[in-house]
Amino acid sequence: MECQECHQRxxxxxxxxxxxxxxxxxxxxxxxxKEKGYGESSFSLNxxxxxxxxxDHASSLGSGTAPSSKQPAQQLQCxxxxxxxxxxxxxxxxxxxxxxxxxDDKLNPIFRRVxxxxxxxxxxxxxxxxxxxxxxxxxxxxxHLLHQLIEKEEFEEAAKVRDxxxxxxxxxxxxxxxxx
Amino acid sequence: MxxxxxxxxxxISPWMKEEGPDSDIVLSSRIRLxxxxxxxxxxxxxxEEDLKPILDFFEQKYAHQSFKEYKNFELVAMNxxxxxxxxxxxxxxLISPHLAEHSDHSAVLISExxxxxxxxxxxxxxxxxxxxxxxxxxxxxxRASELDDWLxxxxxxxxxxxxxxxxxCPTNVGTGMRASVMMHLPALAMTQQVNRMIPAINQLGLVxxxxxxxxxxxxxxxxxxxxxxxxxxxxxDIVEDLQSVVRQLIDQERRARETxxxxxxxxxxxRVFRSYGVLKNSRIIESKEAAKCLSDVRxxxxxxxxxxxxxxxxxxxxxxxxPGFLQxxxxxxxxxDQRDIRRASLIRERLQLEKK
Numbered sequence: 001m002e003c004q005e006c007h008q009r010x011x012x013x014x015x016x017x018x019x020x021x022x023x024x025x026x027x028x029x030x031x032x033x034k035e036k037g038y039g040e041s042s043f044s045l046n047x048x049x050x051x052x053x054x055x056d057h058a059s060s061l062g063s064g065t066a067p068s069s070k071q072p073a074q075q076l077q078c079x080x081x082x083x084x085x086x087x088x089x090x091x092x093x094x095x096x097x098x099x100x101x102x103x104d105d106k107l108n109p110i111f112r113r114v115x116x117x118x119x120x121x122x123x124x125x126x127x128x129x130x131x132x133x134x135x136x137x138x139x140x141x142x143x144h145l146l147h148q149l150i151e152k153e154e155f156e157e158a159a160k161v162r163d164x165x166x167x168x169x170x171x172x173x174x175x176x177x178x179x180x
Numbered sequence: 181m182x183x184x185x186x187x188x189x190x191x192i193s194p195w196m197k198e199e200g201p202d203s204d205i206v207l208s209s210r211i212r213l214x215x216x217x218x219x220x221x222x223x224x225x226x227x228e229e230d231l232k233p234i235l236d237f238f239e240q241k242y243a244h245q246s247f248k249e250y251k252n253f254e255l256v257a258m259n260x261x262x263x264x265x266x267x268x269x270x271x272x273x274l275i276s277p278h279l280a281e282h283s284d285h286s287a288v289l290i291s292e293x294x295x296x297x298x299x300x301x302x303x304x305x306x307x308x309x310x311x312x313x314x315x316x317x318x319x320x321x322x323r324a325s326e327l328d329d330w331l332x333x334x335x336x337x338x339x340x341x342x343x344x345x346x347x348x349c350p351t352n353v354g355t356g357m358r359a360s361v362m363m364h365l366p367a368l369a370m371t372q373q374v375n376r377m378i379p380a381i382n383q384l385g386l387v388x389x390x391x392x393x394x395x396x397x398x399x400x401x402x403x404x405x406x407x408x409x410x411x412x413x414x415x416x417d418i419v420e421d422l423q424s425v426v427r428q429l430i431d432q433e434r435r436a437r438e439t440x441x442x443x444x445x446x447x448x449x450x451r452v453f454r455s456y457g458v459l460k461n462s463r464i465i466e467s468k469e470a471a472k473c474l475s476d477v478r479x480x481x482x483x484x485x486x487x488x489x490x491x492x493x494x495x496x497x498x499x500x501x502x503p504g505f506l507q508x509x510x511x512x513x514x515x516x517d518q519r520d521i522r523r524a525s526l527i528r529e530r531l532q533l534e535k536k
Contacts (some may be wrong), residue, residue: 094349125339
């Protein structure tokens with residue numbers, strides 16, 4: 001749903017006004033809501049949900065929806081989809097893939113909280129989009145294994161793994177060379 | 181449009197008719213993968229001109245295609261469906277309630293046997309779902325991953341080295357995978373053990389829900405168990421963790437059934453046949469009571485009290501007696517009172533069929 005005022009940004013503030021029994025609904029974005037003075041005393045369900053994500057400024061929780069415009073993080077805006085960091089924490093959703101880069105500095109605490117302390121992907125790598133990540137991950141794993149083998153003094157096995165790593169690194173070099 | 185009619189009229193999907201491993205307790209296994217197009221804003225923010233090309237792309241590239249044994253994909257645009265029809269697809273778990281509510285520029289791609297459904301322009305651009313009967317999570321993961329590779333041949337996925345598959349919601353990032361099983365746990369429920377187990381299961385990073393997902397009740401003692409964490413663990417590890425909990429629950433449920441049989445066999449038999457009597461004879465029945473009785477009857481079949489009724493009766497009638505299906509069957513909108521009457525007669529008819 002887009003903002004009723006600017007018709008550009010997504011509507012993230014949803015208000016129902018009841019005046020003398022007349023009900024009107026307002027759907028606007030964060031920015032327009034501030035400019036038009038909507039929502040001064042509102043507290044949406046999303047505010048509750050976003051409590052989960054709003055991690056690095058606990059102070060703003062005490063004062064309800066007080067706009068913490070002094071925080072530089074709040075000024076962050078995704079160049080691709082226009083979502084601001086404040087809107088992100090409010091709706092709890094990213095607007096596009098680029099948002100992940102734009103808000104990168106702020107994401108670790110959120111991910112840690114949602115994913116039991118994890119912040120980095122450890123699973124499937126897509127065949128095409130993943131590029132040579134497959135190879136690089138394999139090298140990483142083998143190096144880890146090598147380390148373990150040396151500690152256990154299993155040198156014969158370690159030598160084999162070392163050779164495998166050399167082969168993989170060569171392959172990686174060739175691939176990178178081929179890309180250019 | 182032959183297949184669309186099938187999607188609507190048959191309560192149980194063709195794949196459900198096959199019996200999977202541990203099917204006395206695990207009704208089905210599911211893998212869901214969330215994927216996005218790299219260059220397109222996510223559906224919550226995207227405009228028509230962003231979403232329409234994705235829909236067209238699927239129409240051109242995947243409609244009427246086949247992947248391995250999954251033949252004849254049908255692309256069903258949400259805007260072409262009546263509200264009752266959408267509800268039927270939700271009740272069959274072929275689409276999510278979210279997709280039914282956000283119908284503009286959204287669609288679902290369904291394989292003929294309904295084992296695969298790919299929701300398009302849901303919260304993410306793609307929600308790939310694959311079902312298997314019984315307890316077959318590993319098999320489901322393998323197939324889902326192959327399907328994912330097949331789709332990726334033509335699509336540039338939003339993927340980041342550090343964060344993995346990028347999704348609209350931070351709770352799905354990483355693998356984008358939700359693995360889940362539907363379990364029928366009547367003995368654990370009867371003996372009040374389920375409620376004590378749920379907090380322990382939650383602590384392991386897994387979630388327990390009712391049959392229709394988030395916030396829904398465990399109708400008919402059917403519980404859905406799935407992973408919560410999607411980031412930092414591999415798909416295989418997530419599935420393995422879920423599997424080990426499911427295996428324990430299967431053992432516990434079997435043990436609880438044995439204990440019940442030994443200690444109160446006659447009471448159990450009485451309960452099963454009373455419920456059977458209600459289903460066979462009632463003229464008005466609410467969905468909650470129907471679900472409870474169906475659960476008892478299914479348990480009665482598993483324990484050998486009731487013979488000559490197919491095990492699928494629980495899955496089938498649970499879906500068939502949902503509001504959407506009842507109305508689809510009646511071909512008209514029904515009030516809740518009318519539904520309770522329809523439900524009762526439908527169950528009687530269905531049980532009659534079993535006797536042959």
